[in-house]
Amino acid sequence: MTSPTAHLRGAHRHAPWVSLRCAGGHAASDPALWRCPDCEAPWELATSPEFDPQAIDTTTWSLWRYAAMLPAVPPITLGEGGTPLVRVAVPEGEFLAKLEFLSPTGSYKDRGTAVVVSHLRALGIEEAVEDSSGNAGASLAAYAAAAGVRARVFVPAHAGAGKKRQMAEMGAEVVEVAGGRGAAAVACRQDTGAAAYASHCWNPLFLSGQSTCAWEIWEQLGGSVPDAVVCPVGQGNLFLGLARGFATLRRAGLVAAVPRMYAVQSAACAPVAQAWRAGWPQPVAVDEGVTIAEGILTSRPVRGDEILRVLRHTGGAAVSVADDEVRAAQRHLRGAGLSVEPTSAVAVAALPLLRDQLAGAEVVVPLTGSGLKTL
Structure with missing residues (x-):
């Protein structure tokens, strides 16, 4: 039986490179960098396709119906988007x-995570880390599992037990950090190792x-x-x-x-x-x-x-x-x-x-x- 998302495979045959720049005009030398090393500002897409209603893929009701308007990556999808x-x-x-x-x-969070993880996988990245109060980490855990990417999520120790279980059951390593949301972010960035920092914030x-x-x-x-x-x-x-x-x-x-x-x-x-x-x-x-x-x-x-x-x-x-x-x-x-x-x-x-x-x-x-x- 054909997968319901089979038509998406190969939809983007462009190189996985996405050009990034910061507000100060600095260009990213490495697409996996999470922020500008010169001014510490967040990256933006250097170029982005304009919206074209004729390019909507009407054969699918998920966010990938807008694939032509998204960065050129082979999609990792769980059917996100298309909400009532x-x-x-x-x-x-x-x-x-x-x-x-x-x-x-x-x-x-699934909308953004799907695009980020698709990009990381296209770059050949095998491990990703994230800091989260719950939902972003759960989303990363699921999409990383679908992409065959190892995930490690840093969470405040007081974060909701249900969300932490959701991350763990999807195969992510959950690292609990004493303190608030900011402490989890600091701990994550200090302990990325060889993993990509898949921050939904940046x-x-x-x-x-x-x-x-x-x-x-x-x-x-x-x-x-x-x-x-x-x-x-x-x-x-x-x-x-x-x-x-x-x-x-x-x-x-x-x-x-x-x-x-x-x-x-x-x-x-x-x-x-x-x-x-x-x-x-x-x-x-x-x-x-x-x-x-x-x-x-x-x-x-x-x-x-x-x-x-x-x-x-x-x-x-x-x-x-x-x-x-x-x-x-x-x-x-x-x-x-x-x-x-x-x-x-x-x-x-x-x-x-x-x-x-x-x-x-x-x-x-x-x-x-x-x-x-x-x-």
């Missing part, structure tokens, strides 16, 4: 929910994968985009991937304007919301704090300046919510038949705060992680 867009009404408000928690490993290919979510929304809305998107933000990878994806649609002349983008953080750790209120060009580091929304516990996002630029350029805003508001939103989502982890409920919890700004708007909220992970 459904209308939801809860006490916090009515919106269209993009059900990213139905991804293969139960979180939106790798621009991860953002390429996340952009496919915007393109799916455009298709699901019949060739249009919503008025606004409200998104939980830690590192802001999904937020930025969506923003970049919508921007490519506008550059292609397919939409007249991009949605207003709203970033939502936990009040326990809200560097973006703090910088937004103060009018700063970039966030400053804050204490990680303690929150049930552990997936967005980020003291200073790598691309925080870009997040703030997107907020300004799209007419959006950044807000923060307390854990009690998140619990209520999570409970109301369950009442609507949607089981999500607390981090996913953060954006829904913010809807009452944004009620005046969103009045009459068509709003999309991505629900990012499955509630099954926290049972």
